[in-house]
Amino acid sequence: MKFKKIKVKNLRSYKEQEIEFPEGSLLLSGDIGTGKTSILLALEYALFGLQAGQKGTALLRNTEQTAEIVLDLEASGKLITIERRLKRTIKGVSNEYASITIDGQKEESSLTEIKHKIISLLGYPEEFVKKNNLLYRYTVYTQQEQMKQIILDDSETRLNILRHVFGIDKYKSIKNNLSILLLDLKSGSKILQGEITTLEQDKFILEERKSKLTKTEQVINEKALELEQKKIVRKDLELQIKDLESKIKEKKDFENEVEKTKITIINKKELSATLNREIIELSKSITEVPNFSEKEYSSLIQEMKEVKSSLELFNNQFIETASRINSFEKERLEILSKKERIFKIDICPTCLQDVSETHKHNILNETESRLSKIKKELEELKSSHDSISKSIERSRKNISELEEEKTRLEILRVRSEQIGKSKLKLIELEKQKEFVEEDCKKLFKHVDDLKEKILKYSIFDNKFRVKEEEMNKIKQEEKFAEIFLAELRKEAEISKKEIYFAEESISLKESSKKKLQNINELGDWLSTRFLNLIELTERNVLMKLRVEFSTLFRKWFNMLITEESLDSNLDENFTPIISQGEVEMDYSFLSGGERTAVALAYRLALNQTINSLMSKINTKGVIILDEPTEGFSETQIDKIRDVLQELNAEQLIIVSHEQKIEGFVDNVLKVSKHGDISVIGKGAP
Structure with a gap:
């Protein structure tokens, strides 16, 4: 630097x-x-x-x-x-x-x-x-x-400073930390000693619990075997009861069938009585009637058609003659009216000329001639009209008589048909009565057969009661056995948990014991060999540094x-x-x-x-x-x-x-x- x-x-x-x-x-x-x-x-x-x-x-x-x-x-x-x-x-x-x-x-x-x-x-x-x-x-x-x-x-302060400067204060730190560690180990040792105080007693109690569990499990196995045997007996009884219930159900079905059959017999008897009454009443209603002739009825119908046709012709002629009579009467009245007008007229309204007497008499002669012809025609027409009217009356009377005859024949035909149907129904009723009476006989026999079967199946009621009592007893025994077995298993489960926790506790205590041994060994090693090693190392390092330091110090001191x-x-x-x-x-x-x-x-x-x-x-x-x-x-x-x-x-x-x-x-x-x-x-x- x-x-x-x-x-x-x-x-x-x-x-x-x-x-x-x-x-x-x-x-x-x-x-x-x-x-x-x-x-x-x-x-x-x-x-x-x-x-x-x-x-x-x-x-x-x-x-x-x-x-x-x-x-x-x-x-x-x-x-x-x-x-x-x-x-x-x-x-x-x-x-x-x-x-x-x-x-x-x-x-x-x-x-x-x-x-x-x-x-x-x-x-x-x-x-x-x-x-x-x-x-x-x-x-x-x-x-x-x-x-x-x-x-x-002082020497301790100086050494601490030099350790710090030389970077070897770690040895002192190690020793200080070692002292703290040894105190912690000692404290931990005391705690572990307290934890393993009851270790041997816990082992003894654990063995007792295991022995008790073994006995309990042996009893559980015995009781479980007994319970299985009871279940086998109960299942066999269930099969027997099921078979007996099937038999009793068959008996009950037979009894129900008897009741149903009796009701059917009563219904059949009522039906037979009803049929008998109907036969008597129907026999009374059947009487002899004249035979109905279809040929006669057809001939009557043909005759009615012909008479109705004649009547229609007469009606047309009657209408025609009446029309002609009305026409001639109308013409006659017009001629008479014209005749009166001519006697009263003096001047022609058309040409405004005077009408002469001669001309009037000519016209009157013509009108009289025409009136005479009309009168003659009217007399003939009225005579013909009266004749037609009588023919119409006769035809209508004839038709009425034919209608009455037709009605009589139709009634006769209907009555003949009804009597035929009644005879057929009577035959059918008599057959039904025979069938009903035959059914009654069969039903009576069926009831007798069912009663025999019911009597035969009656023995199963007592057997069912006996087996049901046995079933109730075995179920009660099975229930008590299950409760007792459940209590034993619960007791075994609790014992297993207690053993598990005891083993865990003992395992922890064994671990603590081993840890205590390790701590004691570690504490002994740290407080003796390791501490001596650190102190020796520190002394050697300090000695080496002191030798070098002292040599250099002497050198510089001698120079100064x-x-x-x-x-x-x-x-x-x-x-x-x-x-x-x-x-x-x-x-x-x-x-x-x-x-x-x-x-x-x-x-x-x-x-x-x-x-x-x-x-x-x-x-x-x-x-x-x-x-x-x-x-x-x-x-x-x-x-x-x-x-x-x-x-x-x-x-x-x-x-x-x-x-x-x-x-x-x-x-x-x-x-x-x-x-x-x-x-x-x-x-x-």
């Missing part, structure tokens, strides 16, 4: 500033309080944001409401830009915005997601996402006072100290031991320069140890030293040159107010303060 550039706005004493990080070593030079360390804090905030326990008010300029930081860097071969903003609210100062741009692809995400990406790009282990940025603090940038503090802390008689190493708790000859020297009694040398040597040794342990992290080429020469003598300051050359870091940033350091680095940035605003300018090394 390499820092490229950082822009800050309203950060601590900075109003707005942009800083480019050149290649090689860089010194941020300036008096105390000018804002050098603020740049280092800006770098840390840009990478990790606000850390647990860190207040935003320590970064945001007091007179401003927001602060912005943009950091450009290179990591894992990618160009990365990180942007963060702080905002002051009523509740305090907090992160307002964060984004990360990787090779031109900008992503605005949550603070946690961005931290995930940065941790990944820096090559830090994933577990450091949830931890404070200790790995960065103890490899890249550590305030000198913090490094002195780790030396002054001017007193050759002083020696250094680390004890098992990674506490620096400074000795002079055989005498161990307390850290608090060392001079200021010596304490700074111890802290710087510890820091550099820790840096190299971590980089060696975690070879894949991308920050091992970057080192930031904050006031590394505090309390140093001129000679010690000169030794810093050798230290810097020995470090051979890809990017080295030093914060110091010592002007002599400017000659040890490739680049110098001057930090000054104008009023309450920090300003950075370039300076010559």
Whole structure:
């Protein structure tokens, strides 16, 4: 990783500033309080944001409401830009915005997601996402006072910090978790012991239940066999009763047939009596009558036709003569009227001439002649008319007499026909009477036959009653047997369920027993062998790290100290031991320069140890030293040159107010303060 550039706005004493990080070593030079360390804090905030326990008010300029930081860097071969903003609210100062741009692809995400990406790009282990940025603090940038503090802390606190930094706090976590697990196992063991307390007693009760079930099932089988036998007997009785019912039904049918036949006999007798009465009455109604002659009747009809024809002819003649009489009478009356007019007329109404007496007498003679002829014709016609009228009267009388004779003959014919039919009916009635009387005889015989059969079938009534009593008895026995068998089966079913649940309970308890055994074995193994293994592993890892750490610490301490008689190493708790000859020297009694040398040597040794342990992290080429020469003598300051050359870091940033350091680095940035605003300018090394 390499820092490229950082822009800050309203950060601590900075109003707005942009800083480019050149290649090689860089010194941020300036008096105390000018804002050098603020740049280092800006770098840390840009990478990790606000850390647990860190207040935003320590970064945001007091007179401003927001602060912005943009950091450009290179990591894992990618160009990365990180942007963060702080905002002051009523509740305090907090992160307002964060984004990360990787090779031109900008992503605005949550603070946690961005931290995930940065941790990944820096090559830090994933577990450091949830931890404070200790790995960065103890490899890249550590305030000198913090490094002195780790030396002054008690051994347990220091070991915990180092475990954390080295990434081997997992061993302690394993032991802590192991303690919790052992407590859980112990608690679980007590619960399981309580669960299996009645296991043997449960087994004994289970065997008793199984024995009882076996006996019950044996009784069930016996009773089931008895029940089947009763069912066989009952089915055989049902067949017998069914056969007897069939016989009784036949007997009942015979009895019904007798009743029906008796009714039929009564009906037949009534019919015979009715037929006898009809025969007597019909015999009385048959009397001898003259024979009817069809020839005579036909001759009469022919005669009637002829008489009616003559009558019709007479009627026509009568009408004709009457018409002629009326015509002559009309003509006579007209002539008489004309005769009277002629005697009275003097002048002709046509020609208006006088009518002479002669002419009148001529006309009168003509009229008298015509009247005479008419009178003669009328006398003849009236005579003929009277003769025709008499002939008509005779014909009508003759027709009346013939009609009477016809009626007599027709009555005679009808009567003859009726008597013939009555004779035929009488013969039919007598035959029917014979048939009815014959049927009665047969029916009487049929009744006698049926009575014999009824008497024969009467024995089945007693048999049916006996078999029905047997059936009721066997059904009752079968019912009681079924109830008893059902109770036994219910009892067996309950026993099976009890056995099932008991077996399940015992199985669970056996499982609990086995689990208890496994837990006890696991607890013993965890509390002895596994715990010893973890402690041994941790001791070996710590021992290896302490050897490497101690070697590097001695190396850097010897480079920084001017007193050759002083020696250094680390004890098992990674506490620096400074000795002079055989005498161990307390850290608090060392001079200021010596304490700074111890802290710087510890820091550099820790840096190299971590980089060696975690070879894949991308920050091992970057080192930031904050006031590394505090309390140093001129000679010690000169030794810093050798230290810097020995470090051979890809990017080295030093914060110091010592002007002599400017000659040890490739680049110098001057930090000054104008009023309450920090300003950075370039300076010559």
